Amino acid sequence: MASDATERTDGTEGTDTRPCEICGRPIEAIRIEVIPATRLCQEHGQMFRKFGGEFIVRSREDKTSKENSLKKNYAGVTTKLTRNEAAVAKVRREYEAVKTAKT
Numbered sequence: 001m002a003s004d005a006t007e008r009t010d011g012t013e014g015t016d017t018r019p020c021e022i023c024g025r026p027i028e029a030i031r032i033e034v035i036p037a038t039r040l041c042q043e044h045g046q047m048f049r050k051f052g053g054e055f056i057v058r059s060r061e062d063k064t065s066k067e068n069s070l071k072k073n074y075a076g077v078t079t080k081l082t083r084n085e086a087a088v089a090k091v092r093r094e095y096e097a098v099k100t101a102k103t
């Protein structure tokens with residue numbers, strides 16, 4: 001008897017996860033869905049909060065007018081997500097400290 005079950009068990013979950021930059025555990029899929037650029041698991045994302053967050057959002061107004069033009073012409077605002085590298089170092093150090101304290 002031919003079964004026409006369309007179930008697929010090849011791991012097609014839609015969201016691909018990646019390991020947390022701090023602890024190496026896979027990041028929660030739901031978290032990646034909410035913050036696609038994250039490289040941290042839930043736990044370590046929280047730790048970043050006290051250091052100002054995982055990302056620093058910088059916005060800049062794009063000027064399209066010429067230098068000498070009196071008319072200011074802003075085409076829009078560019079927001080840029082920058083990794084909070086200082087916090088990465090701090091959280092990593094904290095994580096290592098906790099890990100060594102446990103042993």
Ligand SMILES: [Zn+2]
Pocket residue numbers: 020021022023024025040041042043044
């Ligand atoms: Zn983690």
